[in-house]
Amino acid sequence: MVVQEEIRKGPWTEQEDLQLVCFVGLFGDRRWDFIAKVSGLNRTGKSCRLRWVNYLHPGLKRGKMTPQEERLVLELHAKWGNRWSRIARKLPGRTDNEIKNYWRTHMRKTAQEKKRANNISSPSSSSSNSIKSSSSSSNITTVESLPFPDSTTGVESFYDTGGHVVSAPKEKKSPDNDQDDQKALEKEEEKEKGYYSMDDIWKEISLPEVNNDIINMKLPFYDAENCGNDNNNFNGNNNLISCPPLTTSCSSVWDDHHHDHKYYCSDSLWKMDDEAGYKPFFPTTNDQFFSCFGYGENL
DNA sequence: AACCCAGGCAACCGCCGTGCG
């Protein structure tokens, strides 16, 4: 029995991010265990999924919530309670984690304000903090506790008016969606992205040798056209991202070459010329999005 | 300048549902 290397935990490095992005580009955002294994990332599938969904997904907005979004979150939370993923589906580009964090922060703030107000008006009154732990069984926040008027008045929702659909985390078991339509939609999306279907993938990997053509395929959402930037790739001078070959021994080779900003996986070259190569790689201009990259500080 | 504290956020954990053999 082979002793497994210890599974990595904690913050992701930029190399890991790039590796993950690359393999998600190849295989789609579904089989996370498979991606975790095949990518050479010493992470669990869950960890990979989380990183993708919450941070690397090209459709993510990031940045501060707009007042509109804030209002919507409160409105939907009043309706659905802590169904964060469900709420997130109504906010294109926002993740359940983000919304959850926002909610916590918001509630903390309102609680403090309330407390302060109570202390001012009636210092002796007992704390009527409406925020219980979010794990509380009755987690539906009462409308009255919200800083907005009446959330049940059917306010016109911007999210139902055909805003651009971001492939936010999908839910197969969603009770409020037509499942067949959903599946058909997902398939279409994957086709558009150029993903291999899982059948294709399994066929592919069952071959004795990995077909290296797949490795140099164009990743649809990171090319220059989509990003409106000339440097939307790893090396900043063409539209192709050269991915590591399908191997589980990438990372160690990789680590050996950190110091000169060039990353090799086996005999395939995955190269970063300099920090500038990282930045334009993602189709967003929000600086916060790149914060983890640190522009070479970890190299 | 040093320290403290609160806020923000990324990531982990554990549970649950689903699909498949």
Added chain:
DNA sequence: ACGCACGGCGGTTGCCTGGGT
């Protein structure tokens, strides 16, 4: 019908950062 593997979700934790003292 059952058990297992996996993905998804909600809750929680812990680190980092910025502002205040």
